[in-house]
Amino acid sequence: MSSVFDALHERRSSSKVTDEAPSHEEILELVEAAGQVADHSGLAPWRVIEIRGDSRGIVGESLAAASGLHGHDAEKSIRKSFRAPLLLAVVVSPRPSVKVPYWEQEAVASGVAHALTLLLHERGYGAMWRTGIQTRSDAVRMAHRLEPGEQMLGWIYTGRHPDRPRDRRRSRIDVRRHVSTL
Numbered sequence: 001m002s003s004v005f006d007a008l009h010e011r012r013s014s015s016k017v018t019d020e021a022p023s024h025e026e027i028l029e030l031v032e033a034a035g036q037v038a039d040h041s042g043l044a045p046w047r048v049i050e051i052r053g054d055s056r057g058i059v060g061e062s063l064a065a066a067s068g069l070h071g072h073d074a075e076k077s078i079r080k081s082f083r084a085p086l087l088l089a090v091v092v093s094p095r096p097s098v099k100v101p102y103w104e105q106e107a108v109a110s111g112v113a114h115a116l117t118l119l120l121h122e123r124g125y126g127a128m129w130r131t132g133i134q135t136r137s138d139a140v141r142m143a144h145r146l147e148p149g150e151q152m153l154g155w156i157y158t159g160r161h162p163d164r165p166r167d168r169r170r171s172r173i174d175v176r177r178h179v180s181t182l
């Protein structure tokens with residue numbers, strides 16, 4: 001079993017995946033695990049929408065509509081949402097709280113999304129968190145039936161990793177530039 005340290009170093013996004021998607025039951029299991037992230041007041045201010053099959057077109061259609069695309073350009077946008085067999089829309093569902101402002105609740109939802117990508121990777125699924133300039137548009141909100149106040153965080157595109165994940169341990173950051181002392 002790899003350590004959290006190894007898992008973080010080895011995770012890489014996969015833009016290409018096979019048609020094999022995690023089942024609904026597996027998604028429930030992984031989302032439950034991802035939901036164990038630190039959460040001020042335990043508000044669980046997030047939810048995940050599974051999007052499979054033809055429903056995937058709704059994502060591209062709403063992004064295209066929000067961008068005012070038509071014809072060939074709209075079709076191109078719609079095709080993009082079929083790049084993986086399963087799209088997991090991650091949504092911030094803010095709860096009323098005097099103690100926990102919106103930004104903290106978005107941080108929790110974001111943590112859930114990152115944890116999900118790691119868990120999918122561990123199970124041999126490729127995952128890639130994708131958004132679009134119109135992710136928070138009304139067209140996308142309506143297409144995903146978001147409640148007032150809810151916000152999209154994007155979609156995790158996932159499916160079986162096409163080959164065994166290579167050991168891709170490498171650092172992309174110059175850590176000394178990101179850590180300082182007060």
Ligand SMILES: Cc1cc2nc3c(=O)[nH]c(=O)nc-3n(C[C@H](O)[C@H](O)[C@H](O)COP(=O)(O)O)c2cc1C
Pocket residue numbers: 011012013014128129130131132153154
């Ligand atoms: C909130 C968020 C939105 C993203 N949106 C996109 C996107 O729309 N298109 C894209 O190519 N990459 C997007 N990315 C980046 C990829 O998910 C991925 O992290 C990047 O390609 C680097 O690959 P790596 O994760 O293997 O380092 C997004 C990442 C985050 C966290």
